[in-house]
Amino acid sequence: MLSYRHAFHAGNHADVLKHLVEVQILDYLGQKGAFWYIDTHAGAGAYSLTEGYATKTAEYVDGVARLWQREDAPAAVQRYLEVVRGMNQDGELRHYPGSPWFAAEVMAGSDKLRLFELHPSDFDLLSHCFADAGRRVKVEKANGFEGIKSILPPPPRRALTLIDPPYEDKGDYQHVVRAMKEALKRFATGCYAIWYPLLQRKDVGDMLRELKKLPCHSWLDVSLNVRKPSQDGFGMHGSGMFVVNPPWTLKAELETVLPWLKDALAVDDGAGYNLAFHENGHQKQ
Numbered sequence: 702m703l704s705y706r707h708a709f710h711a712g713n714h715a716d717v718l719k720h721l722v723e724v725q726i727l728d729y730l731g732q733k734g735a736f737w738y739i740d741t742h743a744g745a746g747a748y749s750l751t752e753g754y755a756t757k758t759a760e761y762v763d764g765v766a767r768l769w770q771r772e773d774a775p776a777a778v779q780r781y782l783e784v785v786r787g788m789n790q791d792g793e794l795r796h797y798p799g800s801p802w803f804a805a806e807v808m809a810g811s812d813k814l815r816l817f818e819l820h821p822s823d824f825d826l827l828s829h830c831f832a833d834a835g836r837r838v839k840v841e842k843a844n845g846f847e848g849i850k851s852i853l854p855p856p857p858r859r860a861l862t863l864i865d866p867p868y869e870d871k872g873d874y875q876h877v878v879r880a881m882k883e884a885l886k887r888f889a890t891g892c893y894a895i896w897y898p899l900l901q902r903k904d905v906g907d908m909l910r911e912l913k914k915l916p917c918h919s920w921l922d923v924s925l926n927v928r929k930p931s932q933d934g935f936g937m938h939g940s941g942m943f944v945v946n947p948p949w950t951l952k953a954e955l956e957t958v959l960p961w962l963k964d965a966l967a968v969d970d971g972a973g974y975n976l977a978f979h980e981n982g983h984q985k986q
Contacts (some may be wrong), residue, residue: 703861707823707867711748712761712797714927714966715940716898717768719865719896720803721781721958722923722942722951726861727807727891728780729948736812736859738804739852741880742866744789747788747795761797761908763927764940768964769794774965777958795867801827801865805838814838815852817845846880847963865896874908881915881945889917892946899939901930912943920948921957925963929971938971 720864750761765785768774774782782808788796801816814837818824824842831838840847849862864880866873877895884893895912897905913920924941944951959974
């Protein structure tokens with residue numbers, strides 16, 4: 702399905718959580734030497750918040766805009782906001798970076814990005830976004846679930862792979878599980894970050910149960926609710942990130958950030974968060 706456009710949702714509460722976690726992982730990997738960033742559903746790369754799709758829903762108002770002027774934000778939130786402010790240097794929140802943009806800004810200039818995007822319009826925008834990046838960034842018009850098979854393991858044997866499908870097609874939940882099983886066969890030591898929506902449907906829970914059975918060294922599951930689930934059963938009340946082989950620092954960082962972030966993004970008293978970590982047969986929650 703090619704109807705989904707992330708521009709409608711740019712900068713919302715789910716983007717905040719996703720990109721905050723992404724930046725924490727990238728910063729950690731960057732301390733240890735060269736690595737790759739791989740994105741299975743890269744989107745357009747960057748988004749306007751003042752024109753086009755984002756203005757139709759204005760989801761960023763209850764997302765990044767709530768954090769924009771906060772002076773009491775924890776260090777991890779400030780680090781995330783550094784990248785957003787770099788795209789809005791006049792101090793006005795007009796643009797929001799996509800996941801590849803966050804990666805390109807955080808990573809060292811010698812580290813490489815491999816980006817997959819199948820939607821023709823977003824592929825064109827993504828290609829334009831990184832037109833001057835040279836060989837550092839390669840953009841492919843392809844299904845990322847299939848595309849990653851050809852590049853794992855990457856030459857440095859170190860990488861963050863972001864798996865962030867739209868989940869408009871119910872099959873995406875099983876596509877994620879299958880892609881992870883294949884990826885771990887090829888590159889068992891890689892770090893993989895899987896974004897997922899919190900919806901009132903069993904597909905999400907089924908996928909998470911399967912992911913927790915993967916043959917990996919460790920996993921971390923973080924989720925953030927910003928509101929009560931709607932009475933009609935529709936809509937996303939939160940989101941999560943399931944990280945396979947996470948940095949050892951990530952759990953402690955999130956334990957510090959999540960209480961503040963929950964309060965900052967809460968829409969009603971249904972807001973909350975969950976953080977679970979599993980390593981060598983031991984689960985902590």
